[in-house]
Amino acid sequence: MARTVAETIKEITKNHLKKNNGLLFGQCVTAVGWIGGTVPEMTEEEGITELSMADVAGAGIAVGAALSGRRPIYVIRYQGFMWYNAAPILNYAAKSKEMWGVPCPLFVRSLAMEGGMGPVASAAHHSMVLRMPGIPICAPMTPGECTTAWEWFMSHDDPIYVSEHRRSFPVNYEMEPQIYEKADVTIFAISAARLNALEAAKKLKEEAGITSNIFHIFWLKPFQISEEMIRALKKTGLGLVIDSDYSIGGASRSIAYELMLASGAPVHALGLDDRTGGFAPHLDNPTPPVEKIVNLIKNLTVKKETVPNTNLNS
Amino acid sequence: MRSPQLGIIDALPQTFSQTQTLEMFRKCCVNRHFEIETAKVYDTGVIKMPIYLSLGQEHIPAAISTVTKDFRIFAQHRGHSYYLSFGGDMRKLIDELLHRSSGCARGMGGSASIHDPKIGMYGHSGLMGDQVPVAVGMALGSRQRVLTVVGDASAEEDYVWSAMGYAATKKLPVLLVCEDNDLSILTHVSTRRSWSIVEIAKGLGMQAVDIADDPWLIAHHAARLLDRLPAVINIRTCRHRWHAGTGTDEEPEWNRFQLFKEEISKLGLKNEAKKIEDETLELVWKTWQEQLRKP
Numbered sequence: 001m002a003r004t005v006a007e008t009i010k011e012i013t014k015n016h017l018k019k020n021n022g023l024l025f026g027q028c029v030t031a032v033g034w035i036g037g038t039v040p041e042m043t044e045e046e047g048i049t050e051l052s053m054a055d056v057a058g059a060g061i062a063v064g065a066a067l068s069g070r071r072p073i074y075v076i077r078y079q080g081f082m083w084y085n086a087a088p089i090l091n092y093a094a095k096s097k098e099m100w101g102v103p104c105p106l107f108v109r110s111l112a113m114e115g116g117m118g119p120v121a122s123a124a125h126h127s128m129v130l131r132m133p134g135i136p137i138c139a140p141m142t143p144g145e146c147t148t149a150w151e152w153f154m155s156h157d158d159p160i161y162v163s164e165h166r167r168s169f170p171v172n173y174e175m176e177p178q179i180y181e182k183a184d185v186t187i188f189a190i191s192a193a194r195l196n197a198l199e200a201a202k203k204l205k206e207e208a209g210i211t212s213n214i215f216h217i218f219w220l221k222p223f224q225i226s227e228e229m230i231r232a233l234k235k236t237g238l239g240l241v242i243d244s245d246y247s248i249g250g251a252s253r254s255i256a257y258e259l260m261l262a263s264g265a266p267v268h269a270l271g272l273d274d275r276t277g278g279f280a281p282h283l284d285n286p287t288p289p290v291e292k293i294v295n296l297i298k299n300l301t302v303k304k305e306t307v308p309n310t311n312l313n314s
Numbered sequence: 315m316r317s318p319q320l321g322i323i324d325a326l327p328q329t330f331s332q333t334q335t336l337e338m339f340r341k342c343c344v345n346r347h348f349e350i351e352t353a354k355v356y357d358t359g360v361i362k363m364p365i366y367l368s369l370g371q372e373h374i375p376a377a378i379s380t381v382t383k384d385f386r387i388f389a390q391h392r393g394h395s396y397y398l399s400f401g402g403d404m405r406k407l408i409d410e411l412l413h414r415s416s417g418c419a420r421g422m423g424g425s426a427s428i429h430d431p432k433i434g435m436y437g438h439s440g441l442m443g444d445q446v447p448v449a450v451g452m453a454l455g456s457r458q459r460v461l462t463v464v465g466d467a468s469a470e471e472d473y474v475w476s477a478m479g480y481a482a483t484k485k486l487p488v489l490l491v492c493e494d495n496d497l498s499i500l501t502h503v504s505t506r507r508s509w510s511i512v513e514i515a516k517g518l519g520m521q522a523v524d525i526a527d528d529p530w531l532i533a534h535h536a537a538r539l540l541d542r543l544p545a546v547i548n549i550r551t552c553r554h555r556w557h558a559g560t561g562t563d564e565e566p567e568w569n570r571f572q573l574f575k576e577e578i579s580k581l582g583l584k585n586e587a588k589k590i591e592d593e594t595l596e597l598v599w600k601t602w603q604e605q606l607r608k609p
Contacts, residue, residue, distance in 0.1 A: 049454070051480065052476060052480050054476030054479075056447070057446075057447040057477040057480060058447075060446070060447020061451035063448050064449060064450060064455060065454055067436065067451070067452055068456040070455040087441055091440070091441050091444065092439045092441075095439065096437075098422070099419065099427060100419055100427070100436070100437040101431075102431060102437070
């Protein structure tokens with residue numbers, strides 16, 4: 001049976017600690033579950049370093065260890081805790097090489113989750129990182145993508161922000177782009193929205209005969225637009241970027257903007273609602289649900305307009 | 315509590331060799347006259363960035379670096395004297411202040427973010443106090459001795475004490491020096507807090523002392539605490555110029571440089587000290603002039 005995302009991360013971590021004199025920092029790492037089974041059951045002497053519950057200081061300590069050359073992995077249990085952790089990561093680690101020529105390679109594992117988790121612990125928050133220079137961002141959802149993120153980290157001397165989603169942990173397959181000759185819409189999906197997009201595409205086909213191209217976005221920054229993306233967008237004349245983070249000022253709108261400029265096709269963005277999520281199920285603010293994606297695409301494919309389109313046929 | 319005599323130990327200067335004393339004095343002179351010359355140049359309008367002078371506080375790095383240079387250093391925005399005391403290249407510091415790519419931070423750091431990997435000094439990010447958790451992480455990752463410096467204002471950042479608490483828990487070799495000039499820009503400590511840094515440190519299980527900026531006293535405690543890290547030294551000192559720039563308001567509460575010279579005279583080293591100060595003045599002036607002449 002193929003390895004899951006959780007097993008892949010665990011194996012990568014174990015090797016790093018054993019073979020590279022690496023470190024892993026986090027809060028309550030050794031508690032029940034070992035962060036969803038992604039952390040090997042090793043000791044502090046072997047490199048698993050429990051931090052105190054002081055987030056800002058903890059992030060700073062991880063940054064200092066990165067400066068020392070230990071290439072630490074820093075686990076942020078809930079991505080919403082980035083509001084605390086951001087200062088040392090974005091203001092020191094991400095700037096160190098550019099400011100002083102001193103590399104600060106830190107592997108930030110920032111975990112998103114959803115489902116009745118309330119206003120902070122829900123959702124991805126990679127968009128807050130997006131606006132700051134010096135730190136690439138990826139959102140792996142497959143075992144292969146986790147390995148790619150790690151290999152990138154080990155072959156560069158920059159920090160990296162890895163926006164994980166707990167819904168990826170049991171995933172044991174890869175996700176290839178789904179491109180059709182005669183599609184109606186091109187979807188670009190990020191993080192857990194990729195799982196929802198796959199389901200939504202099936203429903204759209206079954207319920208309305210709408211065919212959806214799907215591109216799985218792994219690198220959020222730098223985001224690279226491929227020829228295949230442009231071709232698909234020009235053919236469908238309609239795009240939608242879906243994300244597990246807020247869309248206003250966020251990755252989905254930023255990427256939609258780039259795609260729209262590059263293709264001339266209208267590209268919409270769909271993320272979390274612009275409201276605070278509550279704990280009660282009916283107050284949750286999760287990754288755009290399948291039904292919401294389906295309904296939006298049904299409406300958009302009927303209208304097929306909204307932005308000026310000057311070069312669709314070029 | 316705040317006094318130039320705080321913690322003074324009788325006859326402590328006599329326990330230092332003449333060489334040690336004069337070495338401290340030489341470093342003080344370099345730091346001080348560098349800042350005085352920098353202020354003069356700044357006032358001509360050549361320097362187009364904020365500068366953070368350590369005039370009046372120059373004895374602290376001078377004294378500590380005389381004890382040992384075996385530190386990774388995480389100073390703060392007021393870091394010229396640390397850079398010079400721990401072996402930084404004066405020319406590169408001048409170039410940094412003159413916005414040149416040949417500066418110690420290639421012009422990116424300016425006065426506030428100077429650094430030099432060769433002397434183990436890391437730049438300051440601009441966020442008050444964030445050097446402390448980063449320093450603690452460096453100590454954890456490298457197991458090498460780390461010196462980190464805060465002012466009495468940045469010491470109030472919550473993450474400073476949570477980081478030092480972690481250093482205490484993991485017994486990490488971190489020396490935190492607080493340059494307590496009683497001012498956050500112009501707001502006095504008593505307006506901002508009722509607690510003492512030293513008491514906080516002791517509460518976290520660390521060795522901690524609260525002393526005046528007498529160089530012998532600083533060197534004495536730095537040496538004593540080196541094998542008992544993590545530790546905290548709160549040093550009462552006087553900033554002679556504004557928080558940023560070259561302006562002055564009123565006379566400082568005390569002039570440690572003058573007091574230092576008086577003590578040195580009592581030790582019978584007046585002539586040696588005069589020679590050192592004259593040499594230093596010339597060195598600093600010449601170096602500034604040479605760098606200013608460069609295109």
